Amino acid sequence: MPDLLDESVDVSVEGIFNWILLLTIFSIITVVGNYVGYKHPIYDSLVGMGILSLITLVGVWLERKLPLNISSIIYISIIGIILAFPGVPTSETVLHYVSKVELLSIVTVFLAYVGIGIGKSWDEFKALGWKAIIVTILVIASTYLGSALVAHIVLVLTGVPI
């Protein structure tokens, strides 16, 4: 299957325009939620969301522009880490504004879209039997607890204080 974006026409002004508009909508909703839920000042969290949107935009753009087969998640993570790294000139400004946007405010908006998005899998979900549901619950629980247990043991062995 040919890559949708390997032809340069696809990374068009229109495409980027779509991303920017979507990120703007998402930012506005998040800022409203952030204000209702946590009473953070609207101006600061708007700037914070602007910074996060910019990082995202550069990340998704790099994924499509660079010839490497690397997911945008990696680019976004690297950019975010560098911008906030203690001692980097941008670090204080970025931290000040981004810390005004609660992670949970972002997640609440994100999961509203997820809820609507998974709606279309509802019929498939209903068609699966209860046995498969039991196995899924066990898989998630044991993965989570296995990870927590190993992490705990290693943390204690390496003497990490709480």
Next chain:
Amino acid sequence: MLMHVGREWVQIPDKPNHIYREKTDKRILKKNPWKDYRLHFTVLILVIIAELIGPIKIPLSESVQVSIMPLLYSMVLGLVFYLAKPITWIQRKQARVAEGAMMLFIGILIAKLAVSSGQSMHLIFEMGPALLLQELGHLATLLIALPVALLLGFKREAIGMTNSIGREPEVAVVVDKYGFNSPESRGIFALFIIGTMIGTVFISFLASLSTSLLPLHPYAFAMASGVGSASMNAAALGPTLAAFPALETNIEAFAGFSNLLSFSIGIYIVIFIALPLTEKLYYILEPKIGRSSGDKKDDSDEEITGGK
């Protein structure tokens, strides 16, 4: 790549790295998703409702409590809005737009976690061993879930269902290894769909219970919340942050980094360790505890689609 599940064709990623890109591009670049203003307005209303209700703490006993976070209300309300008949402006088309938009919005979530990680980078280097080794803790799933799946009568589907938590990258690995119409792929696909529907809600309750019941290090819970998808990570983080409010930035940092590791190296753990181990264990356990092969459900299409 399309796959037939139940009555519908479902998009399955060709290669792990392209999942987000293809979905996002198809839905975002070809259409103009921002035009669907009723969808976004609905989300705004859902978010305001969710934030106004705020977190609810349900005490189960003196020391144990389950917290339900606004993020759960907004997700469940979103699903209810999609399913509710009177709400005619949220339909399949909007769900597709929401799904595409979601792929872009993951970026914001990742960026926020990355900023927390950057701030706490020195700590992440210090915790390197724990962060890396907890990835191996994921293997607990095949020790616990595989025997149960066999006892319940699953055959080779069990290999697909229990080797990992079954998010997009792992689905791609299993489909790639066993082929499209194999029982293993059917298994992981069932896991993927159920995980998508209930995984987020379930892991949030699990994290809430675990943080109040288990005397583990707060950072261990933070790292464990990164085991699954971005939404699962977020849902598990909610109660963890509520349980240890003083450690907010560090918990966000570890959770974000652990989720990043699950995405990047988790897939190699599945390819080189989890899948071979699951197969080995399957061949050891199946003759002992698997349902007898004279069972009519042997070729278990029926098993998976559950007596329809």
